[in-house]
Amino acid sequence: MNPAYPILNAAFLGAASVLFFGCDLSHRSTTVEESTELPSQSETSSKSRPNVIFIFSDDHSYEAVSAYGGRLSQVAPTPNLDRIAQEGIRFDNCFVTNALCGPSRAVIQTGKHSHLNGFMENEHRFDGSQQTFPKLLQKGGYQTAVIGKWHLGTDPQGYDFWKVLPGQGTYYAPDFRTPDGLVEGTPGEYVTEAVVTQSIEWLEKERDQSKPFMLMVQHKAPHRFWLPPVHLLDEYVSKDYPEPENLFDDYGGRGTPAQTQDMTLRVTMDLALDNKMVPFRQDRMNEAQKRKWNEVYDGIRADVLKERPQGDDLVRWKYQRYMADYLACIKSLDESVGTMLEYLDESGLAENTVVIYASDQGFFLGEHGWFDKRFMYEESLRTPLLVRWPGVAKAGSVNKRMVSNLDFAQTFLDLAGLEQPSDMQGKSLKPLFEGEEPSDWRESVYYHYYCFPEYHAVRRHDGARNSRYKLMHFYDLDEWELYDLEKDPGEMQSVHADPAYAEALTHMKGELTKLRKQYEVPAPPALREGETLFPPWREFGTFEIGLPDEGWTSLFDGKSLDGWRRPFASKSGDPVSQVSEPTGIEVVNGEIHLSPSPQVFYLHTLDFSDFILELEAFMPGKDFDSGIGFRCVLPKGKQLPDGYQSEISDVRSGGIYDIGVGWMNPIDEETKINEFVDRTGTFFKPMAWNQIRVACEGSRIRTWINGQLCSDFEDDKHKHGTIGLQHHAKEGVYRFRNLRIREI
Numbered sequence: 252m253n254p255a256y257p258i259l260n261a262a263f264l265g266a267a268s269v270l271f272f273g274c275d276l277s278h279r280s281t282t283v284e285e286s287t288e289l290p291s292q293s294e295t296s297s298k299s300r301p302n303v304i305f306i307f308s309d310d311h312s313y314e315a316v317s318a319y320g321g322r323l324s325q326v327a328p329t330p331n332l333d334r335i336a337q338e339g340i341r342f343d344n345c346f347v348t349n350a351l352c353g354p355s356r357a358v359i360q361t362g363k364h365s366h367l368n369g370f371m372e373n374e375h376r377f378d379g380s381q382q383t384f385p386k387l388l389q390k391g392g393y394q395t396a397v398i399g400k401w402h403l404g405t406d407p408q409g410y411d412f413w414k415v416l417p418g419q420g421t422y423y424a425p426d427f428r429t430p431d432g433l434v435e436g437t438p439g440e441y442v443t444e445a446v447v448t449q450s451i452e453w454l455e456k457e458r459d460q461s462k463p464f465m466l467m468v469q470h471k472a473p474h475r476f477w478l479p480p481v482h483l484l485d486e487y488v489s490k491d492y493p494e495p496e497n498l499f500d501d502y503g504g505r506g507t508p509a510q511t512q513d514m515t516l517r518v519t520m521d522l523a524l525d526n527k528m529v530p531f532r533q534d535r536m537n538e539a540q541k542r543k544w545n546e547v548y549d550g551i552r553a554d555v556l557k558e559r560p561q562g563d564d565l566v567r568w569k570y571q572r573y574m575a576d577y578l579a580c581i582k583s584l585d586e587s588v589g590t591m592l593e594y595l596d597e598s599g600l601a602e603n604t605v606v607i608y609a610s611d612q613g614f615f616l617g618e619h620g621w622f623d624k625r626f627m628y629e630e631s632l633r634t635p636l637l638v639r640w641p642g643v644a645k646a647g648s649v650n651k652r653m654v655s656n657l658d659f660a661q662t663f664l665d666l667a668g669l670e671q672p673s674d675m676q677g678k679s680l681k682p683l684f685e686g687e688e689p690s691d692w693r694e695s696v697y698y699h700y701y702c703f704p705e706y707h708a709v710r711r712h713d714g715a716r717n718s719r720y721k722l723m724h725f726y727d728l729d730e731w732e733l734y735d736l737e738k739d740p741g742e743m744q745s746v747h748a749d750p751a752y753a754e755a756l757t758h759m760k761g762e763l764t765k766l767r768k769q770y771e772v773p774a775p776p777a778l779r780e781g782e783t784l785f786p787p788w789r790e791f792g793t794f795e796i797g798l799p800d801e802g803w804t805s806l807f808d809g810k811s812l813d814g815w816r817r818p819f820a821s822k823s824g825d826p827v828s829q830v831s832e833p834t835g836i837e838v839v840n841g842e843i844h845l846s847p848s849p850q851v852f853y854l855h856t857l858d859f860s861d862f863i864l865e866l867e868a869f870m871p872g873k874d875f876d877s878g879i880g881f882r883c884v885l886p887k888g889k890q891l892p893d894g895y896q897s898e899i900s901d902v903r904s905g906g907i908y909d910i911g912v913g914w915m916n917p918i919d920e921e922t923k924i925n926e927f928v929d930r931t932g933t934f935f936k937p938m939a940w941n942q943i944r945v946a947c948e949g950s951r952i953r954t955w956i957n958g959q960l961c962s963d964f965e966d967d968k969h970k971h972g973t974i975g976l977q978h979h980a981k982e983g984v985y986r987f988r989n990l991r992i993r994e995i
C-alpha cells in the first residue's frame with residue numbers, strides 16, 4: 252500500500268576506499284595509515300579491533316541528558332550517561348537525517364539516506380537483503396548481536412544473535428521475537444531492564460569469546476506512552492519540572508506547518524492515553540505493579556478531577572505529568588546504562604570496548620508547546636551522542652563537529668578496521684574519537700521527512716543545517732523557513748523573508764541544492780491523493796474526554812452496560828445488564844469488550860439523526876471484522892438492524908456498509924475497493940487504540956479514522972436510529988472505550 256519508490260542502487264565500489272586501521276595510538280594525530288588491503292587476522296589486535304556496544308534509545312532528547320546541562324539536568328540527572336561523557340566524548344552536534352523511529356534505524360543499518368535504503372516511513376518494511384554494516388562486520392570477523400527495539404518490520408539480517416521487540420514492544424512483560432519464534436513476556440519484567448539483562452547474558456554466556464563483537468542494545472524507552480517502572484513513580488511524580496521558555500508558543504514567527512501541526516500538549520496530548528487519566532489496560536503488569544500504579548495514578552486523577560484545570564493551566568499540568576513519566580523512563584534507562592558499565596568494569600571488557608550512546612532522534616519536551624518529533628527543528632533533529640573509548644578518546648572532551656546517524660555504519664566498520672563501501676553516504680567518526688581535527692569535515696547536514704498526511708500532521712520537508720543557519724523547505728506548500736541559530740536558537744522567528752538575510756538565504760539554498768545532489772535525492776514521491784487532513788480533535792486533549800460535558804452524551808460510563816441492548820437476547824430482548832446468560836459483551840478496565848460468541852450487534856437505546864459520534868477501538872492483529880452501526884433501527888422480530896455501519900476490518904475500515912444489504916462505499920467492485928484501500932488502508936492500526944469519528948448531517952455521512960477522512964458520502968436511506976457495536980468474526984476480543992455522541 253505504500254507508494255512505489257525506487258531504491259537507487261549506487262554501484263558498490265571498493266577500489267577507491269581509503270582504509271584506516273592499525274594506527275599506533277600514541278601517534279594517532281599524525282600517523283593514520285593508508286592501505287588498500289583488508290587487515291589480516293594477525294593484525295586484529297585488540298586496540299585496532301575493539302568491541303563496540305551501541306546503546307540506543309528511542310526519542311531521547313538531549314535536553315534529558317544531564318551531561319548536556321539543559322534545563323532538566325538538575326531535576327532529572329542522568330549520572331551513568333554522564334559518566335560516558337566524563338570518561339569520553341560528548342558530541343554536541345549530532346543530527347539525524349529523518350526524525351522518525353524506523354527510518355533512523357534503517358539509516359544506521361545501511362549508512363544511506365532514507366530515499367536510498369527504501370525505508371522512508373514507519374509503515375515501510377526494511378529490505379534486509381541490501382548491504383548493511385552488520386553483514387560486513389560479520390564478514391570481517393566480528394560477532395554481531397541486536398537486542399531490544401528493532402522496528403524495521405522484517406527480520407534482522409547480518410546478526411549472529413537477535414532478540415527483538417515485536418513492533419514498538421511493550422513496557423511491561425515485553426515479548427521478544429527471535430529466529431526461533433516469539434518468547435512471551437515474563438510478568439514483573441520491565442522492558443529497559445529486560446533489554447540490558449539479556450544483553451549482559453549474551454555477553455556473558457552466548458557470544459564467541461574468541462571474536463571481537465558488535466552489540467546493539469536498543470531500548471524502547473522513552474517512547475510514547477512513557478510508562479515508567481514502578482520503583483520510580485513516587486519520586487518522579489512529586490518533582491517540579493522547569494518549563495521551556497516557549498511552552499506557550501503562538502507560532503507567529505513561522506509558516507503554515509508549525510501552525511497546523513497536531514502535536515501540541517494543549518490539544519493533541521491525550522489525557523487518557525498520554526496522561527493516564529483514564530485507567531488503562533494493565534494486563535502486562537503483575538499484581539504488585541498494578542497496585543503501585545493504581546495507588547499513584549488514582550491519587551493524581553482524584554486530585555485533578557476536582558480542579559479540572561483549563562487553558563494554560565491545563566497545558567502546564569500536562570507538561571508536569573508528561574515530564575514525570577518521560578523522565579522516569581529516562582531515569583530507568585540511565586540505571587540500565589549504569590548496569591552495563593558496571594558489568595563491563597567487572598568483566599574486564601571495559602578497556603577494549605567502545606561504548607556509544609545515541610537516540611534514534613530527539614524529541615520535543617514542551618518546546619514550542621509540543622511533544623513528538625518529525626520536524627527539522629532543533630529538539631527533534633538533534634540527538635545525544637556520547638562515546639567512551641578507554642585509552643583513545645580523550646576523557647571529558649566535547650566535540651562540536653556536525654555528525655549524523657548517517658555516519659554510524661561507517662564508524663562501526665572503521666572501528667573494526669574494515670573497508671567502508673563507497674556507496675555508504677556518511678563519514679567514519681573514528682578519527683574524531685581519536686581526537687583528530689580533520690580539515691575536510693562536512694559543513695552542513697541534509698534532512699528529509701516524508702510522512703504526510705500522518706499522525707501529528709507534520710508537512711513533508713527537507714532542509715540543510717550548517718553551524719549558523721537552518722533552511723527548511725516545505726515543498727508541498729512551497730514555504731521556506733530560515734533560522735539564524737546563533738541569534739535565535741529557539742527557532743521562533745524565520746528570517747527567510749528578511750532582506751538582511753538575503754545573502755544567507757542564497758547561501759543556504761545553494762547548500763541544500765548541493766546536498767540533494769551529493770546524496771542523490773530524487774523528487775519526492777507524489778503526495779498521497781484523496782486524503783484530507785482532519786484538524787486536531789480539540790476535545791481529545793481536554794477534560795471533556797470520557798467525562799460528562801455539555802453537548803456530549805456519553806454512551807458508556809466506563810463501568811456498566813446501561814443503555815446497551817442485545818438484539819439476540821433470549822426471548823425478552825432485555826437490556827444486557829439484566830441478561831444472565833453469557834452475552835459476549837462485558838466491561839473490563841473501563842472498556843467494552845466484545846467476544847465472538849454470539850456474533851452480533853449490540854445496540855444502544857438512544858436514537859439520533861444528526862450527530863457526531865466519537866469512540867476509540869482496539870482490534871486484534873488480523874482477521875477482525877467489526878463496525879460501528881449508526882442510524883440503526885431494529886425491525887420487529889428481527890435480529891439484525893437496518894442502518895449504516897462504519898466498517899472496522901482488515902481492509903475496508905472507514906467504509907460504509909448498508910447493514911443486511913451491501914457495500915455503499917466502496918461498492919463491491921475490485922477497482923473501487925483497491926482505490927479505497929490504497930487511500931485508507933494504513934489509517935486503522937490493529938493492536939492499537941484508534942480514534943473513530945462518524946458525522947451524520949442530513950444526507951451527508953462522513954467517517955474518520957485517527958483524524959483522517961475515510962468516507963464522505965451522500966445517502967438518505969436511513970434517517971435516524973441508534974448506535975451499534977458489532978463483532979462479526981470467529982476470534983478475538985474487540986475493545987471499545989470513550990464512546991460519546993453530540994447532536995448537531
Ligand code: CA
Pocket residue numbers: 309310351352611612
Ligand atoms: Ca524514535
